[in-house]
Amino acid sequence: MSEPPAIFVGRKSVMNYVLAALLQFDSGAEQIVLKARGKAISKAVDVAEIIKRRLLEDKVEVKDVKIGTELVGEGENARNVSIIEIVLGKRGE
Amino acid sequence: MSEPPAIFVGRKSVMNYVLAALLQFDSGAEQIVLKARGKAISKAVDVAEIIKRRLLEDKVEVKDVKIGTELVGEGENARNVSIIEIVLGKRGE
Numbered sequence: 001m002s003e004p005p006a007i008f009v010g011r012k013s014v015m016n017y018v019l020a021a022l023l024q025f026d027s028g029a030e031q032i033v034l035k036a037r038g039k040a041i042s043k044a045v046d047v048a049e050i051i052k053r054r055l056l057e058d059k060v061e062v063k064d065v066k067i068g069t070e071l072v073g074e075g076e077n078a079r080n081v082s083i084i085e086i087v088l089g090k091r092g093e
Numbered sequence: 094m095s096e097p098p099a100i101f102v103g104r105k106s107v108m109n110y111v112l113a114a115l116l117q118f119d120s121g122a123e124q125i126v127l128k129a130r131g132k133a134i135s136k137a138v139d140v141a142e143i144i145k146r147r148l149l150e151d152k153v154e155v156k157d158v159k160i161g162t163e164l165v166g167e168g169e170n171a172r173n174v175s176i177i178e179i180v181l182g183k184r185g186e
Contacts, residue, residue: 042134045175049162053173065158067179069142080146082138086160 004031004087009044017047021088022055031063031089037070041084048086063087097124097180102137110140114181115148124156124182130163134177141179156180 007020017034024032036044052060064087069080098117102110110127117125129137145153157180162173 039132039135041138042132042175045134045160045177048160049173049175053162062160065160067138067141067155067158069146080142082135082142084138 004033004089005029006033006035007047009034009036009040009047011040014043014046014050017043018050018055021047021051025056025060025090031087034086034088035083037072037081037083041082044084044086048088051088059091060088061091063089097126097182098122099126099128100140102127102129102133102140104133107136107139107143110136111143111148114140114144118149118153118183124180127179127181128176130165130176131174134175137177137179141181144181152184153181154184156182 005024007017007024009017021032021034034044034047048062052062064085066085068083068085070083071078072081073079100110100113100117114125114127127137127140141155145155157178159178161176161178163176164171165174166172
């Protein structure tokens with residue numbers, strides 16, 4: 001299976017990313033991945049929950065949640081940040 | 094299997110919760126659950142990653158990550174907040 005389209009959750013409003021995800025599903029994607037790091041992790045969970053509970057209830061479910069660490073920056077400024085990847089997919093796929 | 098001990102990640106520093114988790118493992122727990130809601134979700138992921146990568150590498154792994162929604166407050170003040178539950182467990186259990 002090819003990699004599902006990724007939506008990077010950052011500083012924009014939650015609804016911005018919700019809309020991006022809905023457009024992906026609407027244009028035929030069976031799954032999408034919400035990716036975020038650092039403080040945006042909480043926002044990525046909000047995005048997933050709003051899609052799942054309010055907008056595509058009974059149609060979309062959380063397929064997988066992964067957490068991890070990524071090295072950001074270079075040299076002296078390098079630091080580890082936490083990341084999350086939430087896979088949302090149509091039910092029954 | 095009985096419910097593993099829960100650590101509620103809130104406003105204290107990350108290291109506070111890391112220490113609480115280490116103490117649980119040290120006193121014999123095979124698994125622990127980190128629970129957080131709202132903006133503390135990012136911090137719970139940080140706690141899990143620090144335990145897994147820096148302190149108990151090769152000994153502890155992420156067993157499960159769940160996201161969900163909880164109703165907080167009452168009446169007019171009621172609102173939905175996102176939650177996360179991260180299960181950490183000793184490897185090979």
